[in-house]
Amino acid sequence: MSVILVLIDHAGGKLCRTSLELLTLARSLGEPTAVFLGPGYDSAQSELAGYGAAAVYVDEQPEFTEYAVVPKVDALAQVAASTAPAAVLIPSSAEGKEIAARLAVRQGWGLIADALDVRLADARLEATQSVFGGTHSVASSVTVGTPIVTVKPGAITAEPAPSQPAEHRIDTTFTDHARAVRVIERSPRTVSGRPDLAEAKIIISGGRGTGGDFSPIEALADVLEAGVGASRAAVDAGWYPHSQQIGQTGKTVSPLLYLACGISGAIQHRAGMQTSKTIVAVNKDPEAPIFDIADFGVVGDLFTIVPKLTDAIQQRRATG
Numbered sequence: 601m602s603v604i605l606v607l608i609d610h611a612g613g614k615l616c617r618t619s620l621e622l623l624t625l626a627r628s629l630g631e632p633t634a635v636f637l638g639p640g641y642d643s644a645q646s647e648l649a650g651y652g653a654a655a656v657y658v659d660e661q662p663e664f665t666e667y668a669v670v671p672k673v674d675a676l677a678q679v680a681a682s683t684a685p686a687a688v689l690i691p692s693s694a695e696g697k698e699i700a701a702r703l704a705v706r707q708g709w710g711l712i713a714d715a716l717d718v719r720l721a722d723a724r725l726e727a728t729q730s731v732f733g734g735t736h737s738v739a740s741s742v743t744v745g746t747p748i749v750t751v752k753p754g755a756i757t758a759e760p761a762p763s764q765p766a767e768h769r770i771d772t773t774f775t776d777h778a779r780a781v782r783v784i785e786r787s788p789r790t791v792s793g794r795p796d797l798a799e800a801k802i803i804i805s806g807g808r809g810t811g812g813d814f815s816p817i818e819a820l821a822d823v824l825e826a827g828v829g830a831s832r833a834a835v836d837a838g839w840y841p842h843s844q845q846i847g848q849t850g851k852t853v854s855p856l857l858y859l860a861c862g863i864s865g866a867i868q869h870r871a872g873m874q875t876s877k878t879i880v881a882v883n884k885d886p887e888a889p890i891f892d893i894a895d896f897g898v899v900g901d902l903f904t905i906v907p908k909l910t911d912a913i914q915q916r917r918a919t920g
């Protein structure tokens with residue numbers, strides 16, 4: 601089978617959900633081959649095997665955490681030279697897209713960014729992308745070299761498939777540019793206890809209709825163990841942190857359930873969330889564009905509806 605390289609996104613060995621999604625996707629395309637860079641492999645080993653990695657290339661040199669981006673590009677290029685992959689899959693995060701772009705330029709390969717799906721069509725790799733602010737979907741394939749594809753978080757459902765991967769310890773030779781940008785400080789972000797938007801299976805978002813009061817949004821999110829997002833209007837008004845903005849100029853998400861509260865559904869916001877599996881909208885305006893893409897819609901005041909929904913869920917759980 602053709603080798604499909606998967607760059608593993610992790611924090612000290614704790615795998616991000618996107619890595620498991622890409623391993624699941626890679627199994628449908630060929631032989632999933634994980635590339636694990638940086639410390640923590642012992643912590644990740646069993647989970648990589650549990651999600652079907654046929655082989656794992658491991659390099660735990662400190663350069664991968666001490667310097668920005670380029671060391672990972674060096675490692676991917678060298679693993680690709682020895683494995684001749686049919687494709688390289690990379691998470692569609694800010695770092696992932698920079699790695700993908702640098703690798704594409706260095707290798708002279710084609711790049712497809714923010715894919716929603718990847719499949720084999722007539723013996724070549726074909727990806728689905730959302731374009732023009734999410735109003736159209738296109739099928740794309742590269743015409744030069746090995747396809748490099750960044751895949752949106754949540755686009756693929758991670759499914760376990762136990763395996764016994766072959767382990768290859770490598771020692772990357774770094775280029776002169778690898779140590780050009782050093783990471784001088786890391787600080788943990790403020791922990792809210794809620795899942796990160798990229799990892800969340802459920803997201804509750806608020807917009808201009810909240811008037812700056814996100815308390816009912818947060819209360820519902822806590823009951824559902826959901827992430828909390830915000831529209832650009834809410835973020836620009838200073839009502840919620842920029843890190844939680846969803847949309848064309850914010851984060852792109854694809855949770856199993858997306859609940860939009862007081863969000864009109866401007867095209868910029870829709871571009872960041874309309875690939876969610878199920879979309880529910882609550883808005884006082886029956887003509888709000890968000891209803892055009894919602895699977896379920898409620899016309900009404902979010903300050904009445906959302907608390908009632910929260911209470912109903914709590915009561916249902918209390919009665920078993």
